[in-house]
Amino acid sequence: MFRRWGWGYSWDRDFEDIDLFSDRYDTNAETLSQAIRAAAAEEPDADGSVLFGQIKGTVVGLRYYTGVVNRGEMVGLVRQPQNPYDRNAVMVANVYGQQVGHIKRELAAAMAQIMDNNMAKVEGVVYSGTNNTFSMPVTLSFWGQEENKENVTKALARRGFRLEPSVSSASGSGAGGFNKSTGTGRLPKKGVTVPLTAEELKNAFDNLFEGLMESKDGEKEAADAVSTPLLPHQKQALSWMCARENKSGLPPFWEKRGDLYYNSLTCFSSKEIPERVRGGILADDMGLGKTLTTIALILTNFHQGKPLPVEKIEKNSPNKTPVKTPTKAPQTQSTVSHTEEVVIFAASEPHLSEMPQVEVICAEEPSEAVVIEEDTNKKTGKGKKKAPKRKNSKDNVVLLDDLDFAAALSGSSTNTGQKKKKSDKNTAASQSGDSSIPEVPEDPSATATLIICPLSVLSNWLDQFEQHVSTNVKLNVYLYYGSERNRSQKFLSSQDVVITTYNVLSTDFGNKSPLHKINWLRVVLDEGHFIRNPNAQMSKATLELKASRRWILSGTPIQNSVKDLWTLLAFLRLKPFDVKEWWNRVIQRPVTNGDRTGLQNLQTLVKCITLRRTKTSEVNGRPLVVLPEKAVFVEQVELSPEERGEYELAKNEGKNTISRYVAEGSILKNYADVLAILMRLRQHCCHPDLPTKTSSDPGSDATPAELRERLIEKLRLVLSSGSDEECSVCLDSVRFPVITHCAHVYCRPCIAKVISTEEQRARCPLCRSEIRPNELVEVPPEEEDTDARTKPWRTSSKVQALMGNLLRLRLKDRTAKSLIVSQFTRFLTVLETPLRDEGFSFVRLDGTMTQKRRAQVIQEFQSDSSDSPSIMLLSLKAGGVGLNLTAASHVFLMDPAWNPATEEQCIDRCHRLGQKKKVVVTKFIVKDSVEENMVKIQKKKQDLVEKAFGASNSSKKSSRIDDIKTLMEITV
DNA sequence: ACCGCCGGGTGCC
DNA sequence: ACCGCCGGGTGCC
Secondary structure: OHHHHHHHHHHHHHHHHOOOHHHHHHHHHHHHHHHHHHHHHOOOOOOOOEEEEEEEEEEEOHHHOOOOOEOOEEEEEEEOOOOOOOOOOEEEEOOOOOEEEEEOHHHHHHHHHHHHOOOOEEEEEEOOOOOOOOEEEEEEEEEEOHHHHHHHHHHHHHOOOOOEOOOHHHHHHHOOOOOOOOOOOOOOOOOOOOOOOHHHHHHHHHHHHOOOOOOOOOOOOOOOOEOOOOOHHHHHHHHHHHHHHHOOOOOOOEEEEOOEEEEOOOOOEEOOOOOOOOEEEEOOOOOOOHHHHHHHHHHHOOEOOEOOOOOOOEOOOOOOEEOOOOOOOOOHHHHHHOOOOOEOEEOOOHHHOOOOOOEOOOOEOHHHHHHHHHHHHHHHHHHHHHOOOOOOHHHHOOOOOOOOOEOOOOOOOOOOOHHHHHHHHHHHHHHHOOOOOOOOOOOOOOOOEEEEEOHHHHHHHHHHHHHHEOOOOOOOEEEOOOOOOOOOHHHHHOOOEEEEEHHHHHHHOOOOOHHHOOEEEEEEEOOHHHHOOOOOHHHHHHHOOEEEEEEEEOOOOOOOOOHHHHHHHHHHOOOOOOOHHHHHHHHHHHHHOOOHHHHHHHHHHHHHHEEOOOOOOEEOOEEOOOOOOEEEEEEEEOOOHHHHHHHHHHHHHHHHHHHHHHHHOOOOOOHHHHHHHHHHHHHHHHOOOOOOOOOOOOOOOOOHHHHHHHHHHHHHHHHHOOOOOEOOOOOOEOOOEEEOOOOOEEEHHHHHHHHHHHOOOOEOOOOOOEOOHHHOEEOOOOOOOOHHHHOOOOOOHHHHHHHHHHHHHHHHOOOOOEEEEEOOHHHHHHHHHHHHHOOOOEEEEOOOOOHHHHHHHHHHHHOOOOOOOOEEEEEOOOOOOOOOOOOOOEEEEOOOOOOHHHHHHHHHOOOOOOOOOOEEEEEEEEOOOHHHHHHHHHHHHHOOHHHHOOOOHHHHHHHHHHHHHHHHOOOO
């Protein structure tokens, strides 16, 4: 052993002798960051893990690394299987990812075994200081699933280490022996605070985004380039956003202490100013004008903190020739067709001239435009030279000898790193006199803003740019969408604004994405909750974008749990929480365990980076926006005797089946069946012809082909039931749905992941029956059956109820427009007949329509011309948030949704900024039916405590079973 | 590291 | 002298 050790030593010396030290360093730095990144990518969710115990260990080799640790600071432990000296090596890094040292090899060997087999997650905290410069004590906590506890304990015992029950509180606050440390000791004292109840937690969490609006910086006028006057609350938002982009300051939980910046949560300190978040979350309610405010931000804080100047218009720039090239990107069609201000042009670069490009509002003035460009270039050039080289981690050496709260420090007088450290100390001395907070400069060459949004609001962005940007302004807006999109990095980075969708972004991602190569001035995520699942490709793609300013726009920042917040903070690069481990340790685990300080910290974090106003918020005692009144009526519908008969027949049949499942405890195994039964009942309530005739149970001797057919049918039923089916893996709406042979529906990527991780015996996450990859069934792309049209049309009680309302409304107010909303597109089809018969002009918007067609329809409906349709048939989930249907003042909700929020969202599409009339909502509910029971569940859902806090999967399951029982009036 | 360990120098008291 | 002891060199993994 010593021999080996000796060999290692001399090898090292040889290496230094031939002066490859720096090379080796860089190589190490590279593998280090890789290792950290790899570890971060695999960071498991903290859910359900318990503390096995703790061990006191030693961090050695401090003098070789630059990372420093304060007393009480958390450290990360990263396996280094590639370490040439010990394949069991465990590296210790501080919160900023700087290496601090290694775990002593004997203990590392034990940890390696545990970590490599995923038996436990090991976390380190340096509670007490050290009295030497070579090693320091560290407290290691082992966390994992209960079932692994014994194995971990044994594995450690085998190598002579004993897991102790928590020792942190004792040694954490009590360790005063270290004479160099005056560290705050502001450690969370476990067991002192009373945990929050689920109820308190939910309330606190609900309020997380509330009450954030008071006194934010006052108002700021938009640049002249913004042609639409801003409302007071929008000016306020603009002021706040500009300040977040321009004003220097420390991020939350950072404070200046002497020459150092200190993070009071992680106890990390650094000589370098922590990079603050330039940006944040604009979480205003929908309809308050987030899009307009963002456009105002782009124009007002254009480059170098200055607005985009308004120029005079002249025709025919010699530089840029307007070319009427029909674009192939469908979304732009409507935009182009109804405004003269949009010029499609070819940019000066010759190779680009064939590419379709859209320039929104680009009336131009040649000479001035050139001047601007030159100016920009000049600045860019200058900035490049001047821009200080970004310091890499090895320059982050901090000599803490003279700082009284250092618990550990790097450097002795005898190694090759000495020179570097000396020079760094000089730098420190020269900066120390500066009391103001310096700023990490932005990359001046980054000038373009990238906007990422869901496809459904793409056209809205284009419209809004067109609408709100002054015609005297030259602003290059490029729509990066469609197969013909221009992927030239040079071209894209020379735009002022590039708009694309999450889908395009994630498609490009990993495929030489030009968007990921560009240094953006600003990246804006619209509908930021699209990235709340950190495992989604889409989310990963956004996290990899390079930008100096980052914004998230969202009307619904969090839906279910703290978890959802992580991706948002990671996108914003809110250090150090962009690394999952620190998020889990400092925020997520404490909060889910009901720790008050954890929740307070989370609240503080969110508060610092978020602006949120609701429609009911007030500015200086005045309501933010004055929306017209909204009245909601529930109209009970009585079924005709004939309908009632058919309904009761179906109900009793279904009730029997489901009762059997309940008795057998196999509801979840037959979930698709259950949903199908419920859906058929709901359809019955709307119209007797809606329920499709289903094939009878094929029995146990069904051929595989029959079984497959039936599965497809079930899948189609489940998906078309509008039941907001969520994938039990990602707990999100199902995307790329597949159905297992046990009839459970998942996203294909989600279930594929389950299968690949469980290797040989993959089991269905819901019912644990075995699943094989080749048995997953997809819905073949096939349009809806045309059954309904072949039968002679007949009416239904609900249809009658609706028509009565519509006719009365027409008599009262011929100009009134209505939305007719159903979850069943086939019901919308049914409704077309009586509407046509009564001479109503209507349009239809549902999920099957192309984006182009949608935009047309919306525009047609919103138009105030005399031949504009008075009715829109709207499928509940079509479009999505952001859809603007303010032309309508009446909403008819034909059938209740599972999720009341979905209904609210739908209503908000017309009850939003721009609505001039009182909004009247009518909900049709069939008396004595599954619909009434659904309303009961809606009410229950609204105050369901656990729902808000990411209840465990099992309790979600049981509440689902309860829901079904309620729906079917089964009492067991 | 005010340690442990290595290996060379050395060797009664 | 195939030991003990001394003191210098040295030090993560």
